[in-house]
Amino acid sequence: MIKMRILSCLLITSIVAGLFSFIPANKANADAGLMLWYRFNEGTGTKVADSSGNGRDGILNGNCSWITTQNGSGAVALDGSSGYIKMPNGLLSGLTETTVSARVFVDPSNVNPSWVFNFGTTTDSKSDVNAHYFGFLLESGAYRVMLAKAHWTDEQNTKVNSTFSTGVWKYITYTQKETLGTLYVDGVKVAENTNVVYTPKDIESTVANFIGRAPYTADNYFKGKVADFRLYNRALSATEVVELSNGGAADIVAMDKAALTLEDLSQVTSKINLPTAGVNGSTITWVSSDTSLVSSTGYVTRPKYP
Known part of the structure; x- marks a missing residue:
């Protein structure tokens, strides 16, 4: 009887191990107009290479660390107290439209207000009434992308009135064409402003172009991780935004697959509890290789032994 039970449990375990399936993420095709692309694959040193081929390399500053995500791509972890990436000056010159995108992981202990990225003319915008900036701000209960030419007094906001997710990877994208600003998270439009009166070129001349650092001295450094940072001239x-975000989904899928755990299968007699969502937000689907033993929803039909 003991031998028969062990064989039965091994059979169930083997079937479950083969059930896990994801729909592969599409590779992003949106490369035209790419001005700057940080893949963070260096793993050492302070130089962040520009993979767009335009030579717009960045520099790590403060407490930053190179990391590798679950599927082997690169990223940088920022500590929330001094770590940031300095990008070249003048990146917005001549731009009447743009796209900025990145895959970000906001640490649950990140303190708001904090800025994921900023293109600006100063690091002390409070003291400079003519401060120009264009950035992504995380606040308590909200997040937004803004363009301003007179510091906080004339910010043009594309805003979401809810807290940005923490502890999970998210793909953020902001596009602007003429007066239309659109903000996406994971390829889904979450906010739109049809009357953004400034274009990116209006923010120049920028010398405070950062990932993880604010244009205000009183605001906080960003604490979290950043991967696949891109700037476009269109x-x-x-x-295309959906395609781009799906390209970043490969890491999320890999992390959720690695984190997947099931109950003690040796105790299963009728149904396996199959997760339908990953800890990082992916959707999990299951397919049985033998529905006479285990259904795709986890119901078990134990084999009979003489």
Whole structure:
């Protein structure tokens, strides 16, 4: 009887191990107009290479660390107290439209207000009434992308009135064409402003272009991780934004697959509890290789032994 039970449990375990399946993420095709692309694959040193081929390399400053995500791509972890990436000056010159995108992981202990990225003319915008900036701000209960030419007094906001997710990877994308600013998270439009009166070129001349550092001395450094940072000289279409975010989904899928755990299968007699969502937000689907033993929803039909 003991031998028969062990064989039965091994059979169930083997079937479950083969059930896990994800729909592969599409590779992003939106490369036209790419001005700057940080893949963070260096793993050592302070130089962040520009993979767009335009030579716009960045520099790590403060407490930053190179990390590798679950599927082997690179990223940088920022500590929230001194770590940031300095990008070259003048990146917005001549731009009447743009796209900025990145995959970000906001640490649950990140303190707001904090800025994921900023293109600006100063690091002390409070003292400079003519401060120009264009950035992504995380606040308590909200997040937004803004363009301003007179510090906080004339910010043009594309805003979401809810807290940005923490502890999970998210793909953020902001596009602007003429007066239309659109903000996406994971390829889904979450905010739109049809009357953004400034274009990116209006923010020049920028010398405070950062990932993880604010244009205000009183605001906080960003604490979290950043991967796949891109700047374009055009506004991507909604379809291209989806393709781009799906390209970043490969890491999320890999992390959720690695984190997947099931109950003690040796105790299963009728149903396996199969997770349908990953800890990082992916959707999990299951397919049985033998529905006479285990259904795709986890119901078990134990084999009979003489």
